[in-house]
């Protein structure tokens with residue numbers, strides 16, 4: 840459960856965006872199965888099948904533009920404003 844205000848807002852944003860239709864975060868309404876389970880993404884060493892170390896910067900870069908980081912993968916770019924992007928990235932980091 841996130842307690843940091845950015846991460847709390849990020850959870851709300853994540854659940855209201857298409858993210859939740861493709862990803863599962865156990866204990867939340869997000870139960871998508873197209874993409875990887877994100878329940879413990881914040882404690883994983885790498886994302887995108889080992890391509891990038893899991894940091895706030897790499898998470899934000901991935902979420903902002905997955906197709907530039909890993910061309911041809913099955914995650915589309917989801918339009919987010921800068922506040923949503925920051926908050927959702929904080930939420931991902933909080934998922935230990």
Ligand code: HEC
Pocket residue numbers: 853856857858859860861862873874875876877880885886887888889898901902909912913914915917919927931
């Ligand atoms: C249409 C389905 C779809 C949507 C919508 C989607 N994703 Fe993804 N996501 C994927 C897929 C597929 C991958 C795996 C890509 C790869 O590594 O090749 C992925 C990977 C990820 C990863 C890296 C996971 C890992 O295990 O390495 C994160 C973090 C992530 N998505 C977050 C989000 C967020 C946040 C949103 C909303 C802004 C979102 N995704 C929207 C399908 C989706």
